[in-house]
Amino acid sequence: MKILVPVKRVIDYNVKARVKADKTGVDLANVKMSMNPFDEIAVEEAIRKKEAGQAEEIIAVSIGPAQAQETLRTALAMGADRAILIQTDDIVEPLAVAKLLKAVVDAEQPGLVILGKQAIDDDSNQTGQMLAALLGWPQGTFASIVKVVGDGIEVTREVDGGLETVALTLPAIVTTDLRLNEPRYASLPNIMKAKKKQLDVKTAADYGVDISPRLKTLKVEEPAKRAGGIKVKTIEELVDKLKNEAGVI
């Protein structure tokens, strides 16, 4: 089985995002960029499946600017076998990403696509679900455990009420949650090997997909500053404040 892992280059999780002065978006000039953490978890899961003999090949794919090659090299250094960059400097919305990924899936025929449940830049949480719909494949989102069982997989999902386990037939879509695994970091020998692995650069046009945006961002603003909290001495005082000041109970 082949596993396809889409990886996105996003603002690093340690960076405090700043809104551009003209409020059109987040300022990315000279900002540290990294692989979306949920995608790192996806790469790790794919590698573990391969190490367990349950997959033969891992293909990492990214849609983004030329610099996303670096993100793909990270995936290759972790253990992916080859990579595809669909290069574009445009903003690519989740639906366009899903369409491009469908085209890659059609070409590569993977048995499993593991995506992050969301990217930490726009937090859309849509791509995996859209891809499943476009392909007509079963999906196991917010995965905290992915087990190969017989011809299918069992995915334990983190849902509001606790944990839910679903059985999927293959091919299938999985999106990762934070507790699925602890991603490894690349060793030096693997960084050196990654340099020699195949990385194909394509365009959206190569796949015949129209990626023009369908959404218009009107304005981006900083979230309101949070006021400091207060300490209460008794439960009575807490209940009183929740009732009369916060008005939430």
Place this chain on the structure above:
Amino acid sequence: MDFSLTPEQEAVRRAIEKLCVPFDDAYWLARDTDAQFPEEFVRAVIDGGWLGIAMPEEVGGAGLGVTEAALMMHAISRSGAGFSGASAVHMNIFGLNPVVVFGTAEQRRRILPRIIRGEDRACFGVTEPDAGLNTTAIKTRAERVGNGYVINGKKVWTSTAQTANKILILVRTTPREQCAKPTLGLSLFYTDLDRRYCDVREIHKMGRASVDSNEVFIDGLPVPEEDRIGEEGRGFEYLLHGLNPERVLIAAECVGLGQAALAKAAHYAGERIVFDRPIGKNQAVQHPLALDWMQLEAAFLMVLKAASLYDRGEPCGAEANAAKYLSAEAGFTACQNAVLTHGGFGYAKEFHVERYMRESMLGRIAPVSPHMILNFIGERVLGLPKSY
């Protein structure tokens, strides 16, 4: 002129940053307190294959340059590991450069893979109590006996000799008086630190408690001829070859430490409210930190310039020395300002900056003092008369 890192250099930096995450402030504070060698950290570095970063591929290294090694050491130090982390691996990153360059093929195969895999650990014995910075005045002797040599003498400050099983040691093989120049008649050996003949005593020191430095008393240490690196009498020349990269790495470590301190200081200055305002709103607090940022960035540019010259095979003595000087001073000043910014809490161990400050003094003193660097620049770059 392009100041950006290559994707590979970026990958090195990121991988090291990740590797360092589990070794947090609490870990390094604990090592400073219990003075235990940071084994877990060193193990992670070995397991990642990082000791081979600048070693040739044919012996299992990555064949990268001093630039990449400097980025690695910078990232280790900047993570908050400081010299406690950097010195724990430093010697095994570039210290064996004389073996790489002047060793025989057999020696390279015998020595280097074991270092990369962490099976051997090497320490570096140059400094002696009675010679100091005047290295050619060292007294430790190797006498020819049969097919080999026997070494007698004493070394001081030999770092990591508590855990090392190998020593790269500089000794006199021909008395100074019998040599045409004082730089001749010195030889370099890479041999077992055999404790039957070597008494290793730890020196209690100001900082970096977890990485030991020692006095080593050597009494009749037998050394086979195959442990001599290069020709007899040319050890000093071989040593010089590795000095510039060594300075570059130390400099990178100094900058990293200063940046770790500056990050803590800037954070604290933004949060600490005194006189109803963040202390960082006062220019007396804010401006020194701004100055530290500039000095550290400028020093790091010199580090990368020296590294890039070395990697291209060009002379880099002036730049490597300047990088070491600028970085050590900028690092020290940043640590000192970080302590001051924290007020009384800067003096408390749990805020970490006092540890950085103690460690930062080391980057000024070793492996060469600021005075000797100024001597070098005055004499060799400016062409002024030798002052000593």
